[in-house]
Amino acid sequence: MTTAEDAVTAQLRRLIVEGALPPGAKLTVAALSARLGVSATPLRAALRLLEGEGLVEAHAHRGARVRVLAPQDIRNLYRLRGAVLGLLVPDVVRHVSDADLDVLEAIDARFQMAARAGDGPAAMEANQAFHAALLALARNPDAAAVMARSWALVEALRFRLGFGPGRLARSVESHRALLAALRARDAAAATALMVASSDNAMADLLERALAGPVPRAKAG
Amino acid sequence: MTTAEDAVTAQLRRLIVEGALPPGAKLTVAALSARLGVSATPLRAALRLLEGEGLVEAHAHRGARVRVLAPQDIRNLYRLRGAVLGLLVPDVVRHVSDADLDVLEAIDARFQMAARAGDGPAAMEANQAFHAALLALARNPDAAAVMARSWALVEALRFRLGFGPGRLARSVESHRALLAALRARDAAAATALMVASSDNAMADLLERALAGPVPRAKAG
DNA sequence: TCATGCTTGATTCTATCAAATCCGTCAGGT
DNA sequence: ACCTGACGGATTTGATAGAATCAAGCATGA
Known part of the structure; x- marks a missing residue:
């Protein structure tokens, strides 16, 4: 228990x-x-x-x-995640086995199903599992902990600012491209894909954050 | 209180x-x-x-x-810190004012005094203050928190594996070079210096860790 | 020799007490 | 008359002590 x-x-x-x-x-x-x-x-x-x-x-x-997040905080957070990603993804490529890839694809299949079904929460859960499994392959617990700790913050931002149109579809495509790069053991491509994906998400959120301030903080 | x-x-x-x-x-x-x-x-x-x-x-x-740290953990830890440093130092250069530099030099003077006097604890304290002040200038609290959280771990390693000969002297020199790069607002140089310093420290510790395993863990 | 149940030790949780902060109010000064 | 400052009650946090729960270790029996 x-x-x-x-x-x-x-x-x-x-x-x-x-x-x-x-x-x-x-x-x-x-x-x-x-x-x-x-x-x-x-x-x-x-x-x-x-x-x-x-x-x-x-x-x-x-x-x-x-915690109240200013746009600058969003930028800072994603830049941190991008830097750590730039460190971890090459290690993932170095360590990933074919069996690991099968596991990742199985998780990704769950993600795709949920995404196509429009089941947001299930998609988010599967997406988290995908990223967690991925980062574990880097064999760098301290760095992976940084990513894991900031995950909830990222999720909160997505919930708060909403998902952009076609965000899930693009995410599905991103996963497929990443898996292909991993199968090819192409560290540069995999890293570029992950960092680009992170940057896209940041741009998405920043646009929405700057468009609608939405700081309806319930005073206490 | x-x-x-x-x-x-x-x-x-x-x-x-x-x-x-x-x-x-x-x-x-x-x-x-x-x-x-x-x-x-x-x-x-x-x-x-x-x-x-x-x-x-x-x-x-x-x-x-x-926590028991294997050599691989040391590598992972320093690589994480290096990646975050690569993100933060350019931001420090972007934000640092002349007044900030004066503050940094004042702290560094304390560090030099302690280093020359051979006062290890005082030098470590001043060194920490120097790095803390430096990282605060990046205006990225989340990333700075990563560095701050892992600081104690680094200090523990230094204490445990001992300081290399001339380590403090090299540290003094490193600070001077960094401050010069900051005054010149040379982001590339400052970043290279910090990352190189981190890598040197890692190499130092790894050499000692691999030379003497020293895993005298007091069983409980 | 291996599985099983008990015993011990520690951790974890609940409930209670003390200390610090916040807010409303009021006196004093400009 | 208005604003600044301080005081006191109320609320909330922080700490302590004690009870319940869970995991590991050892003896016992098959």
């Missing part, structure tokens, strides 16, 4: 990512404790974990709030 | 970095609670924070241990 701390962390992360707890919302221990049905201690731990992921901002004795 | 959590986190980090708690040592909350004079809750929080920094490894219901 999973611990209450992990469970409440996942629940809270989901609430933030999906926007039920919008940016700027005050996160009081008592309220969340009652809402999620656990005591204060695991909830506090969850808040610290999510603080490490950049989802919440906490100050001593002053409580925690859902 | 600082919270007990912050205090115990700093103490515990220091104990691990300086080797009083060697790699592989079991970290029981009861023992540490008695040793550091605080209750279990803030200690638990400290362990989670240090887990996020990569200093300790914890599993649910199975306790925490000081």
Whole structure:
């Protein structure tokens, strides 16, 4: 069985990512404790974990709030991810086996199914699994942790600013191209594809962020 | 006043970095609670924070241990830091003002004094302040956090594997060259210097790690 | 020799208490 | 009359102590 701390962390992360707890919302221990049905201690731990992921901002004795992201933060975040990607993808190419590729394709098949069916949440879940499996192949746990920690932040941005038209279709195509480059063991091509994909996503989000500021922060 | 959590986190980090708690040592909350004079809750929080920094490894219901680093982990860690450095240093050059440079030189003067006096701890403290001030200038909090989080790990390696001969002197020279490049607003030179410095440090540590395995893990 | 159940030890969670911050109010000064 | 500053109550966080839960180790029996 999973611990209450992990469970409440996942629940809270989901609430933030999906926007039920919008940016700027005050996160009081008592309220969340009652809402999620656990005591204060695991909830506090969850808040610290999510603080490490950049989802919440906490100050001593002053409580925690859902982090508000300025356009500049979006740029910074994606540039960080791009830099780490530039490091990791060549390592993935170096380590990936044919069996690994089969696993990746199986996950990607799930992603394609969900994408074509228009099942957003399922597609996001499969996409995350795809990227997680991919990054694990780099055999660099510390660097992979950076990517994993910032994943929720990226998901939150996508949820908040919406998906561009044809975003999922382009993502499907991106995965196919990446898998082809991996099968060819073409590190340069694979890296270029991943970085380009990241940059495209950033441009997408920045355009929407600058178009509609949407800072409807629920004051606390 | 600082919270007990912050205090115990700093103490515990220091104990691990300086080797009083060697790699592989079991970290029981009861023992540490008695040793550091605080209750279990803030200690638990400290362990989670240090887990996020990569200093300790914890599993649910199975306790925490000081992380053991293989040579490959050292390589991975430094390559991550190098990649992030390649992203951040140009931003530092872009944002650094003459006043900032004066502040950096003041900190560096402290570092030089300590280095020439052979005061290792003071030099390390000043060196950390120098790097922290430098990275803050990049205006990329998420990326800077990656560097800050992994700092303790790097310090632990240095303490554990010892400082190479003339390491401090070379560090002094490295700082001077970097400051010159910053004054000239030469992003390429500054980046090359920082990355080269990081790579040198990695080579230094790897050589020592491979020469003397030194995995004297105190079993628990 | 291997599987199984108990025992021990630790971790994790709940509930309670103390300390710090925030907000509304009020006095004093310009 | 308005603004600035400080004081006090209320709320929230942070810490402590104690109970419940879970994992590992060892003896026992087949």
